[in-house]
Amino acid sequence: MAYHLDPEGNPREASELPPASLFNPGARGGVAPVRAREAFDEAVALLKGAPTEAQVRQASATLSAACAVDLYDACEFLLANFQREKRLEGPSPEVPAEVFRLRKPQVVVLRGRVDTDGRARELQVVEAPFPKFGEEVMRVAAATRYQPAMLAGHPIATSRLFRLQFQMPLENRTPEAELEWVRMRVARFPESADAWSHLAKLLGSRTPEAPGYVEALERLSALAPTYWWAANELSWQYVQTGRHAEAEPKVRVARQLAPRNPYVLETSAAVLWGLGRCDEALADQRQAVARLQEQWPREERERFERTLADYKRDCPGGSPPAPSPIAP
Structure with a gap:
């Protein structure tokens, strides 16, 4: 049941993790429930003008806090008026020879942010099959130019995950082999929300009653608490x-x-x-x-x-x- 999407009400696909810097109940600028509507109106009015970068950040925090106290108009405003950053141009990574020898799909996941100047900063490797491959992908991300994320037409810095996957064929293409590979991912990279998301969806698409499904969801939810799916x-x-x-x-x-x-x-x-x-x-x-x-x-x-x-x-x-x- 969780794989059905509402394209009108939820523009983001179920597979996308929301940027924690935008949908963050603990963002600076907490709002009391009794003042949520007033704060929402003030933030929307501010964004309709020509706000500074700091004012856009404050409006974002206010909207996030209003959403967190169940003012759904604030939630829907964020969903409707937020546009993710887009890659414009940049180098391609040099793939180490070790990646091809493994004969399995390989995933690299980075954590960082994209600033309003379109540059990725504060990059950290979350998951990589080899340390030097993670460093290579981090070099490429830092050298890439992005169109920054936008909130109601204004550039805004936002956190994000950078994900790169090489679709190397599995030696054994059975469902069991894929499940084994994904279990290896979460065992090796227990802090990777991307890996846990892969495992949870794989288990859920087959046998939601199977042992381990709820545990995978719990771990994923702990790592990505604002991931609605x-x-x-x-x-x-x-x-x-x-x-x-x-x-x-x-x-x-x-x-x-x-x-x-x-x-x-x-x-x-x-x-x-x-x-x-x-x-x-x-x-x-x-x-x-x-x-x-x-x-x-x-x-x-x-x-x-x-x-x-x-x-x-x-x-x-x-x-x-x-x-x-x-x-x-």
């Missing part, structure tokens, strides 16, 4: 075992970063229902049904509608009974 999928998995209180902060992240995605709304409704917040659950499930695209499979639409009917039947204006505790 991981947050939503982990929350859904928690709901299946009655862990609604643990699911709630995760699904809030997903609601903030994918506020129109029907599967996120469905998960949010399930969490709220399990917490006994009947009216809120009904509201989110109604939105989930309304947001389904016309091309969605009929079986999925019927499933969403059945869930809404169940909520209406069991909650005709009140709250459902408190859920029974789940044994550890």
